[in-house]
Amino acid sequence: MPITTRTVDGTLSCRVRTTEMADAHPYGFRVGWIHWDSPFRGAGLKIEDRIVAVNGIACDRNANRADRDAAIGQMAEPRRWAQAGAQEGDVVVLDVKRDRELLTIRGSLAAERQWLDGSDKLMSATGPQRSARDGFVATWASWYEQRIIDAGWKILDGSWRRSRLNTRTELQYHRESAARVAYLVEKYPGEFADSVAADYRAIEECLAGRRYELTDADLEWRLLGEVRAARVRQAAQAARASFLERIAAERIEAFPAADALNSEARAAVAGKVVVLPDLEADNWCMSAGKPWILAAGKGGRYFISVESPPLHRFFVAKHRYSRSVQAGVTDQLSLIGRIRPDPKMFVRESSPLPGLELHPIAVSAGDDVFVDLSDEADAMPRFAGEETLVNLIVPPPADDASPIEVMNAFFHCLKIGEEDDWRAFFASWDASRWDGRVYFYALRGADDHVLTNEWVRARRLIDGKVLEVRAVWETEVELLLSANDIEGAPSVEQVFVEVDHVGLFDGEQRAFADASVNRMWTLQRLDGGPWRIAANSRNGI
Amino acid sequence: MAFDSRFREKELLLRLDPLFAEAEAKASAPPAQLKMDRFVLTQACKDYVTTRNFHLDLMLRQLETAVIDIENPFKTQLTELTPFVGRTFAERIKNNGKPSPQADLFCMRVEIEEAAFLAGMKRVVEAAAKRDYLLRYEKILKKHTEDLEVRWKSVVAQHASYDASEKRIVEEIERIIAEAAAEAAAQTSPRGESYMRYLDILLTAPIPLPETLSMARTLAKGAVGYWRKVSDQFSYRQSLFKDAYKSEVGTTLVLFKDFRSETRRFIDEYSYEKAQKECDAGEAALEQLVVASPAPGQKEDLRLFVNEARLRLRERFNQSKWAWDDFVRKHDKKFFGPIVPHIKDELLSTSAWQERKRSMQHMNLHALLKVWRDDNRHLKLVEIANQGSEVKQLVGYIVEEMVALKSALDATITAAIELERLNEAREQDARSLE
Numbered sequence: 001m002p003i004t005t006r007t008v009d010g011t012l013s014c015r016v017r018t019t020e021m022a023d024a025h026p027y028g029f030r031v032g033w034i035h036w037d038s039p040f041r042g043a044g045l046k047i048e049d050r051i052v053a054v055n056g057i058a059c060d061r062n063a064n065r066a067d068r069d070a071a072i073g074q075m076a077e078p079r080r081w082a083q084a085g086a087q088e089g090d091v092v093v094l095d096v097k098r099d100r101e102l103l104t105i106r107g108s109l110a111a112e113r114q115w116l117d118g119s120d121k122l123m124s125a126t127g128p129q130r131s132a133r134d135g136f137v138a139t140w141a142s143w144y145e146q147r148i149i150d151a152g153w154k155i156l157d158g159s160w161r162r163s164r165l166n167t168r169t170e171l172q173y174h175r176e177s178a179a180r181v182a183y184l185v186e187k188y189p190g191e192f193a194d195s196v197a198a199d200y201r202a203i204e205e206c207l208a209g210r211r212y213e214l215t216d217a218d219l220e221w222r223l224l225g226e227v228r229a230a231r232v233r234q235a236a237q238a239a240r241a242s243f244l245e246r247i248a249a250e251r252i253e254a255f256p257a258a259d260a261l262n263s264e265a266r267a268a269v270a271g272k273v274v275v276l277p278d279l280e281a282d283n284w285c286m287s288a289g290k291p292w293i294l295a296a297g298k299g300g301r302y303f304i305s306v307e308s309p310p311l312h313r314f315f316v317a318k319h320r321y322s323r324s325v326q327a328g329v330t331d332q333l334s335l336i337g338r339i340r341p342d343p344k345m346f347v348r349e350s351s352p353l354p355g356l357e358l359h360p361i362a363v364s365a366g367d368d369v370f371v372d373l374s375d376e377a378d379a380m381p382r383f384a385g386e387e388t389l390v391n392l393i394v395p396p397p398a399d400d401a402s403p404i405e406v407m408n409a410f411f412h413c414l415k416i417g418e419e420d421d422w423r424a425f426f427a428s429w430d431a432s433r434w435d436g437r438v439y440f441y442a443l444r445g446a447d448d449h450v451l452t453n454e455w456v457r458a459r460r461l462i463d464g465k466v467l468e469v470r471a472v473w474e475t476e477v478e479l480l481l482s483a484n485d486i487e488g489a490p491s492v493e494q495v496f497v498e499v500d501h502v503g504l505f506d507g508e509q510r511a512f513a514d515a516s517v518n519r520m521w522t523l524q525r526l527d528g529g530p531w532r533i534a535a536n537s538r539n540g541i
Numbered sequence: 542m543a544f545d546s547r548f549r550e551k552e553l554l555l556r557l558d559p560l561f562a563e564a565e566a567k568a569s570a571p572p573a574q575l576k577m578d579r580f581v582l583t584q585a586c587k588d589y590v591t592t593r594n595f596h597l598d599l600m601l602r603q604l605e606t607a608v609i610d611i612e613n614p615f616k617t618q619l620t621e622l623t624p625f626v627g628r629t630f631a632e633r634i635k636n637n638g639k640p641s642p643q644a645d646l647f648c649m650r651v652e653i654e655e656a657a658f659l660a661g662m663k664r665v666v667e668a669a670a671k672r673d674y675l676l677r678y679e680k681i682l683k684k685h686t687e688d689l690e691v692r693w694k695s696v697v698a699q700h701a702s703y704d705a706s707e708k709r710i711v712e713e714i715e716r717i718i719a720e721a722a723a724e725a726a727a728q729t730s731p732r733g734e735s736y737m738r739y740l741d742i743l744l745t746a747p748i749p750l751p752e753t754l755s756m757a758r759t760l761a762k763g764a765v766g767y768w769r770k771v772s773d774q775f776s777y778r779q780s781l782f783k784d785a786y787k788s789e790v791g792t793t794l795v796l797f798k799d800f801r802s803e804t805r806r807f808i809d810e811y812s813y814e815k816a817q818k819e820c821d822a823g824e825a826a827l828e829q830l831v832v833a834s835p836a837p838g839q840k841e842d843l844r845l846f847v848n849e850a851r852l853r854l855r856e857r858f859n860q861s862k863w864a865w866d867d868f869v870r871k872h873d874k875k876f877f878g879p880i881v882p883h884i885k886d887e888l889l890s891t892s893a894w895q896e897r898k899r900s901m902q903h904m905n906l907h908a909l910l911k912v913w914r915d916d917n918r919h920l921k922l923v924e925i926a927n928q929g930s931e932v933k934q935l936v937g938y939i940v941e942e943m944v945a946l947k948s949a950l951d952a953t954i955t956a957a958i959e960l961e962r963l964n965e966a967r968e969q970d971a972r973s974l975e
Contacts, residue, residue: 261699263791264784287688288807289681342795345695347688352695354796429656437642440649442656443626486646488653488835 003125004116007088011112012081014040014092017153018073021050023433025478027061028052028097029073032157033149036195037124040107046098047156049105053095081109100476126190134187136180147177148199155203161498166514168505171207174200209511212502214468220390221415222467228325228389229368235385236370243362243372247273247336256299260343260354270341273361276302279333285353287346293333294346294353301355303344304337310373314363317371317383324392327417330366337361392416399530403495403523406531407471411499414462414469414541419455426451427524430535431480431492438481440489446538458540461516467509468502469517469541480524490526494534497521501541517541544598546845550590552838553651557582560643569641578644581637582630589629589655596622597846600665604672604853609680615669619662626655654836658843661833664826668854671823675857678816682864685807689872692800696793697887703789704890710782711897714775714960721771728764736760743939744921754936761942768949772956779956786963790970797888797974804876813865820858824851880974891971898964919943 015038018029028050034041052059054072063071070080072094081090089108096103115122121130123140130141138146151174154160160167181200185193223231244251254274258265276295284306285294291306304311322329337358345354361374370384393416397409406425413422423446430444462469474497481492499519500511513519518539523531561579564570570578596618603611631648634640728736739757746753827847831840874881886892922943925936 261788261792263788266791286681286684288685288803289811342799343792344799345692345796347691350687350691352691354695437645439645440653441627441631442649442652443623443659445623447624486649486653488650488657 003122005125006114006116007111008114009111010078010082012086012088012109013077013111014038014072014094014107015110015112016040016045016073018051018071019157019159020068020071020074022061024050026050026052026058026097028059029071030157031073032159033153036192036199037110037113038107039110040094040105041195043107044103044105045094045096045107047152048098048158049103050097051094052097052102055093056095058095124188124190124192126192127188128184134183136183140184143177143180144196147174147180148196148203151203152199155206160206160513161519164513164515164518167207167209167512168503168514171204174203174207209502209513210472210500212468212500212509212511214502214509217390218468221392221412222463224324224392224416225326231388232321232325232383232385233368235388236364236368236383239372239384240362240364240370243336243370243374244275247361250338251275254295254302255297257297257301257356258299258339260300260345260356266341266343266356269339269356272339274302274337274339274358276335276337276358279335280331285346285348292346293335294348294355295335295358296355301353302337302339302358303346303355304335304358304360308360310360310376311363313373313379313381314360314371317381317386318365318369320386320393321365321369321383323416323418324386324389325368329368332366334364334366335360336363396421397530401530403474403497403531404471406523407497407499407521407533410533411469411471411541414455414458417459422455423451425533426538427532427534429492429524429526431494431524432536433480438485440481440486440492442489444535446535450538451540454538454540457516461541465503466501466517466541467504468500470500470502471497471521472500473498483527491528492524492526493528494522494524495531497523543594544601544846544849545594546842547590547594548841549593549836549838550586552836553586553590554583556647557586560647564641564643567643569643570639574638575641575644577637578634578640581633582644582647585629585633589626589651592625592629593622600669601846601849601853604669604850604857607676609676610673612666612670612673615666619659619666622662623659626652626659654834654839658834658839661830661843664829664833665850667826668823668850671819671826672854672857674819675816675823675854675861678811678819679857679861679864682811682861682868685804685811686864686868686871689800689804689876692796693875696797696800699793700789700888700890703785703793704893707782707785707789708893708897710778710785714778714782715900717771717774717778721768724767728760734760736764740918740922740939743936744918744925754939758939758942761939761946765942765945765949768946768953772949772952775953776956779960782960783963786967790966793888794970801876804872808877813862816858816861816865820854820861823854827851827854885971885974888974889967889971891968894964894967919947 015035016031017033017035019032021028021030031045031047031049031051034045034047051072059071060067066076068074070076070083072080072092086109088111091106091108094105094107096105115125117127117129120132122128123130123144128134128140131139133139136143151170154165155170155174160170177200181197185197250271250273252269252272252274254276258269260266277297279293279295283294285292293304293306293311295302295304318329335358337360340357340359342357343354344357345352347353362370362372364370371381372384373381375381392412394409394412397405401409410422410425413419413425426446428443428445430439430441432439475495477493477495479491480494481489483489483491497520499521501513501517501519502509503512504510505512518537518541521537521539522534523537524534525531557579561575564575564578565572569575599618600611600615603614608614630651631645634644634648734756736757739753739760742753743757827850831843831847834840834843875884882891919940922936922940
């Protein structure tokens with residue numbers, strides 16, 4: 001039976017589907033789907049392009065509802081062309097915004113077609129029959145509508161990024177159609193089958209997510225905490241043992257301590273090295289407004305100036321440890337020092353406390369941190385094992401850092417567990433545009449317990465299924481609110497940043513999305529200041 | 542009386558009339574909605590200013606207290622007050638149906654102005670930090686004043702113990718010298734069995750009699766024995782004295798100098814000028830609060846607040862100043878500045894030592910020893926010993942004793958010189974404190 005083709009009256013259009021972008025600048029219609037038989041397939045038009053003008057006429061945000069319904073890709077588009085007296089094949093020129101580019105794309109109008117094989121309607125000139133199942137559950141027509149067109153519109157036009165679709169579940173579901181696509185290509189080869197296969201692959205690729213090959217260095221932050229601590233602890237213990245060996249000849253027992261008020265006894269020990277027993281945080285005393293560590297034992301006591309250059313260098317190293325290895329570091333100190341020749345006397349509870357002053361040459365914090373301070377010329381001594389660590393301490397982003405840089409810094413704080421710094425990335429205001437009006441609330445910092453919950457949740461995810469999180473794309477900056485749109489208000493600029501959350505699936509590192517992670521982030525800034533995460537994006541990860 | 546200034550409230554209420562007139566003229570919302578909006582906003586103005594005043598009053602009270610840290614409570618209060626603005630205006634109006642655009646704008650404007658006020662309140666937190674500094678300053682100053690008193694007593698007590706042993710040693714030396722003087726007087730007498738008399742007989746007689754030689758030798762031996770004993774005792778005490786002195790300068794003086802140098806650093810950091818500067822900075826920060834607030838009503842309220850806060854800050858500064866004055870009164874010319882003589886005397890017993898030195902000089906040890914260490918007699922005796930072999934052996938014994946005596950006397954002189962040097966060193970130490 002010969003196959004006949006006929007056009008359907010009143011369906012002349014560009015054969016695309018679009019979504020109105022009411023608040024976009026410039027206003028337009030986002031392409032969500034391009035039909036397989038559309039003249040714009042292969043013309044350069046892409047899903048997610050924003051059509052801002054048609055045949056040189058800009059899309060009008062203020063047009064009436066009926067005209068907007070007749071816009072390109074909308075339900076009533078054929079009416080627009082009918083009213084204009086357009087014909088099949090008439091050229092249509094679209095001005096399209098794609099990222100930061102403005103493109104001109106030429107295509108033409110086409111009417112919807114029907115193919116008949118006798119009384120049976122076909123999907124295309126090469127089949128299959130719309131109502132046939134070919135052993136599958138659904139008919140070809142409903143399968144194609146749901147599993148290709150709807151899925152394509154949902155997935156490829158980016159709405160999955162704005163919602164919280166589970167890409168892995170969707171991918172699994174999508175792959176259920178693989179056999180049917182293969183069957184179509186084999187049994188009904190032709191332009192339609194090829195387009196279905198191409199759309200299938202595009203959707204699959206999108207859902208599978210960007211592939212990553214993260215190095216050990218990229219994932220070093222995951223070792224923060226116990227793994228890194230164990231590694232550093234081992235280095236600390238070895239370094240301390242080696243240090244003790246080095247000073248063995250100069251070492252004397254710390255206690256009984258020499259009589260600080262006896263100059264001969266003092267002279268006998270001056271310059272010698274002692275290893276003090278562990279000192280607790282309450283072993284401190286104040287003299288003339290300065291803190292000193294006090295180590296008392298049999299026969300006397302030793303004093304160590306907390307503000308002495310070597311001890312200051314130790315505390316700087318310890319702080320680096322807490323940022324780059326694990327946050328909780330004991331306050332207990334184990335100190336090795338050289339006895340100074342002159343005595344010291346402090347006062348505690350109105351009693352004079354004479355003792356010997358120690359010049360620290362090495363200090364440990366518990367078993368975890370050991371710093372050799374014996375090289376006075378070394379202004380920034382490292383803690384033992386630090387040289388083996390990938391540096392995870394990065395400076396905060398500059399005030400003029402890009403939105404992507406800001407987001408990556410935000411995620412870095414999350415990775416290394418710096419909650420206070422992480423919190424500082426959230427905007428303290430709430431600016432939005434709604435229903436044609438702008439709103440600016442100056443005092444809308446994130447609620448403390450919301451951020452606390454988000455922090456806990458995000459930390460759990462980053463320690464678990466999220467291997468990596470990276471900002472990958474940012475939109476153009478748009479002006480949300482001009483200065484003095486509202487009396488006294490600053491100007492507010494806005495940008496959107498897209499983020500990849502990377503997980504491990506079937507041995508591959510792939511970007512994914514689901515309800516637990518937020519892919520699109522809104523950032524705003526006031527009067528050209530630093531970018532901050534907007535009130536509508538108060539997510540942890 | 543609690544702080545309760547309400548210029549801001551009046552200012553906000555006055556804005557409502559034109560606002561709702563415009564909303565009515567433009568029919569921005571149904572009349573019932575506008576009426577309800579007005580009611581809500583009127584109440585919000587009152588509630589907000591009441592709460593704001595509560596926090597400002599609490600801050601003034603905290604400024605009066607002696608709590609060591611009010612900076613953090615101030616920050617907490619600002620954290621509490623900040624969301625209250627939005628909750629009182631915008632949230633209430635939102636929960637009241639669909640407000641008119643004018644009501645929304647009113648809320649947003651209030652929030653922008655109060656955001657500026659709250660940003661300005663960070664300067665009040667700065668002022669609170671200055672008050673905390675002044676309180677810490679006062680406490681540290683008081684503690685250091687007390688610490689120095691304890692330390693002073695301790696070093697003076699240590700000095701007293703060293704001084705007592707040094708004094709005892711010197712007295713013993715004086716006694717030894719006095720005894721040596723008496724012995725010298727006895728041995729230089731022209732009568733009786735004195736060493737000098739027999740030595741003279743020996744030197745003047747053409748042929749010394751064996752008895753004379755024997756007696757002279759016995760007496761010379763006695764003198765050597767005596768002076769060796771004196772020399773040993775003198776040297777021993779001199780070394781005891783030296784030890785005591787070294788301990789004293791090596792400890793008491795070192796500690797005292799350390800206290801002074803620590804106090805010098807302390808004054809650099811906690812001088813009165815520093816407190817003054819911090820207080821001035823606190824007052825300047827408070828002034829900025831008024832400048833930072835954009836609305837006239839805010840400025841008027843905050844002017845009153847700032848005046849009250851300044852009084853409290855100034856009062857805290859006065860306390861600090863008194864602590865400083867007390868510190869200066871107690872420790873000036875002792876732990877800082879030139880040391881006054883009586884302090885030096887307490888620390889080193891300078892006057893007592895000058896007296897002891899004079900007393901030792903008066904005993905004239907050198908003159909005393911000169912009597913014994915008679916080089917002329919010694920030379921003559923050597924000549925006699927060389928005259929004939931018969932007397933040579935006998936006189937030779939006496940010459941040997943005289944050499945031994947000379948050595949004992951030299952040792953005593955050396956110890957005496959060392960003692961003088963220590964005394965000079967002591968004076969030097971006293972001068973080093975000036």
